[in-house]
Amino acid sequence: MASRPPLYLLIEEGNRELLSRALIAVLAVRRGYRVVLGPQWVLHHDFNRLPRGIVMFKGNNLIQGRNMRRARDAGHTVASIEEEALTLSDATEILRLYSSDSIECCDLFLAQGAFQETTLVTAYPDIADHIAVTGNPRTDVLRPEFTNEIHRRADDLRDQYGRFILINTNFGSVNPAHGDTLSLYRRCIQTGLVDPSDPAGLRDFLTWAEWEKDNLNCVIAFAGEMLRAQPNCQIIIRPHPAEDPGRWHEWLDVGGPINVIREGDHLSWTAASEVMVHTSGTTGVEAMLMGQANVSLIPGDNPWHDLYSINEICPTAKTVSDAIELVIDHLDRPEESELFRRTAAVDFGDHIDVREELAAKRIVDALDRFPDHAVEGGMQLTGSISTWQGEKFGVTGDRLRQTVSEMEAALPFYDTSVAIKEHSSGVFELFAEGGFGH
Structure with a gap:
């Protein structure tokens, strides 16, 4: 008997992708799909x-x-979203992400906005019918109805650390x-982001x-100057997972008013x-969506500042003194500051399609274009993940069940x-x- 085909949601970084994939999964299950979620390497x-x-x-x-x-050769239909494009506003850099x-091989490209769609169609006219502008579901999960748990954890952080500036x-x-x-x-060459034959x-x-x-x-200078301007303030630095956090202890006098902390989810830290x-970070987009005051440091005149839509949307500071002035103004009058006003008037234009209808729903709608078919056989999982991959994925059964429960609520x-149903290797x-897993 024909039914909706299985939907495989591949995750690389659980902290970045789990919330949005869980939302897609819940909506897809309600639509009649059986969803398999797991680390990309195993699948x-x-x-x-x-x-x-x-x-x-x-x-x-x-x-x-x-x-x-490989997926196409095995008989699967292929869809993709581009997580690295969330803040990009430059066509060349967006196209760099597409091999x-x-x-x-992709049957359906899920574009986050009209700019990304136009960029792809201009470069590859033949794929025009294979693009759906859906938005990015990472914007869905930052709506008030989805952030209760984020704000609960943020309250716990404030209770533990008090008031702080987050970097x-x-x-x-x-x-x-x-x-x-x-x-x-070398890794950029391996992923195709850099062509070594092209100067x-x-x-x-x-x-x-x-x-x-x-x-x-600029960040190092900001931290030092901020403490001189406001000796009683506290600064918490959260290095990206791709960074070595130990180096920050060499660059700054860590301890006392400056701390380097990677533990916990970045959304709760931002909200706290x-x-x-x-x-110019993706966390700036997330802060704007949560209504959280933020400022982007854009020192000098490097052209990379102009490649990110967040710098068109959120407050920016070209110098340390400008940044300190914006931050102190917000600390002194949080509901009247420029940071507050700019956050309240967020508009992502044609870069990210944010609307009342959930992006996750629009994704499931787009997937519905593919026909039903008979599902034969069960899963045979033989893949495994390394310690490093497991840390990036970071999804346990308890965490997934809690997240799915939050989405359903x-x-x-x-x-x-x-x-x-939990299978091996994090799948x-x-x-x-009342249905049956395989």
């Missing part, structure tokens, strides 16, 4: 051992494109967690590394802060709840209560 390994279905990739780079081809394999950093090219800047350059690719990489170095120096400071009532199957 990549076992495409030919999984019942034919729809595989939703989190990106389109060279590695993702090669795995799309030739992904353009050839979210992202300096993986100049402070990499593994290897050095040259190692990262422009190397120039772009070096400009990016220089941009991160300038941003890093008085002001969040970043350098935030959505309109539905008379069937989602059941979860989970989600289906309507």
Whole structure:
């Protein structure tokens, strides 16, 4: 008997992707899908051992494109979203994320906004009918009805740490967690982000590394000058997972009013802060969506500042003194400051399609274009994940059940709840209560 095909949701970084994938999963189960959610590496390994279905990739780079081809060769339908494009407003940088394999093998490109759609269609006219503008469900899960648990954890952080300024950093090219800047350059070649035969690719990489170095120096200067201007303030620095947190203890006098903390989820830390400071980061988009005061440091005239839509939307500061002035103004009058006014008037334009209808629902609507078919056989999982991959994925059964429960509670009532069956290597199957997992 024909039914909706299985939907495979591949996750790389649980802290970034789990909330949005859980929301898609709940809506898809309500629509009649059986959903399989798990670490991308395990599912990549076992495409030919999984019942034919729809595989939703989190990106389109060279590695993702090669795995799309493997999925297609195993009989699956391929869909993709581009998680790395959330803040990008430059066509060249968006296209850099799409490999030739992904353009050839993807059956449905989920675009976050009209700009991304236009960029893809201009470069690849033949895929126009394979694009759906859906928005990004990471914006859904920051709506008030979905953030109760985030704010509960934020309250706990405020109880523990008091009032603080949060600095979210992202300096993986100049402070990499593994290897050095040259190692990262090699990884960019492996993922297709840099073409080593093209001198422009190397120039772009070096400009990016220089941009991160300038941003890093600006953050260090901001932390020191902020404490001199406001000796009683507390600063918490949260390095990106791609960074080495130990280096921050060399650059700053950590302890006392400055602390470096990576534990916990970044959304709760952002919600708990008085002001969040970043350098053109995705966390700025998330802060704007949560109504959280934030400022982007954009020192100097590096062209990379202009590649991110967040710098068109949120308050920016070209100098440390400008940033300190904005932050102190907000600390003194939080409901009248420029940071408050700019946050209250957020508009992402054609970069991110944010509307009343959930992006997750629009994604499931787009997936419905693929026909029903008979589902034969069960899953045969033989793949495994390394310690490093497991840390990136970071999804346990308890965490998934709690997250799914939160999504169900935030959505309109539905008379069937989602059941979860745990398989090996972090793979989970989600289906309507009373149905049967495989």
